[in-house]
Amino acid sequence: MSRRSPAFRHAAAWFPGAVVLAVLASPPLAAGEVPVEEAAKYLLILATSAGSEGRVACKELDMVMQLKKQAISVDAKARVAWAFTPEQTGFYAAEGKLVVCNRRKLLGAGGAIAFERINGRLTIFVHQANLSRSDAKLPEAFLRNAVKL
Numbered sequence: 001m002s003r004r005s006p007a008f009r010h011a012a013a014w015f016p017g018a019v020v021l022a023v024l025a026s027p028p029l030a031a032g033e034v035p036v037e038e039a040a041k042y043l044l045i046l047a048t049s050a051g052s053e054g055r056v057a058c059k060e061l062d063m064v065m066q067l068k069k070q071a072i073s074v075d076a077k078a079r080v081a082w083a084f085t086p087e088q089t090g091f092y093a094a095e096g097k098l099v100v101c102n103r104r105k106l107l108g109a110g111g112a113i114a115f116e117r118i119n120g121r122l123t124i125f126v127h128q129a130n131l132s133r134s135d136a137k138l139p140e141a142f143l144r145n146a147v148k149l
Contacts (some may be wrong), residue, residue, distance in 0.1 A: 057081035
């Protein structure tokens with residue numbers, strides 16, 4: 001016969017359930033984010049289309065390094081900007097730049113385009129009002145394949 005207290009046995013019985021709840025309640029990992037290596041390639045295409053050939057405004061160190069690897073210059077005066085936080089998104093949007101984000105939720109802060117992975121597939125979201133404020137003209141083929149919000 002076990003000499004453990006009833007409280008201990010009760011807690012031990014609930015322990016596996018508590019672990020499952022903790023895992024389910026934890027926030028998801030950044031599974032939906034597009035890696036900076038891939039996003040940098042799309043930024044080059046967007047910058048060229050928006051009239052900012054080979055130049056992107058960016059403050060995030062990982063993206064700056066990736067842009068430099070792909071011979072894209074980081075220029076605060078560029079018409080296209082990469083934003084990683086709501087503060088950066090709002091700042092670049094206030095300057096009238098075409099703001100490209102790594103998460104769809106940043107579109108509400110002023111972002112015009114967001115890259116996300118949904119079910120392992122790259123999805124591009126376009127916020128129509130923010131895109132028109134930036135005065136950037138993007139190819140119709142690009143806009144046709146994007147999810148418009």
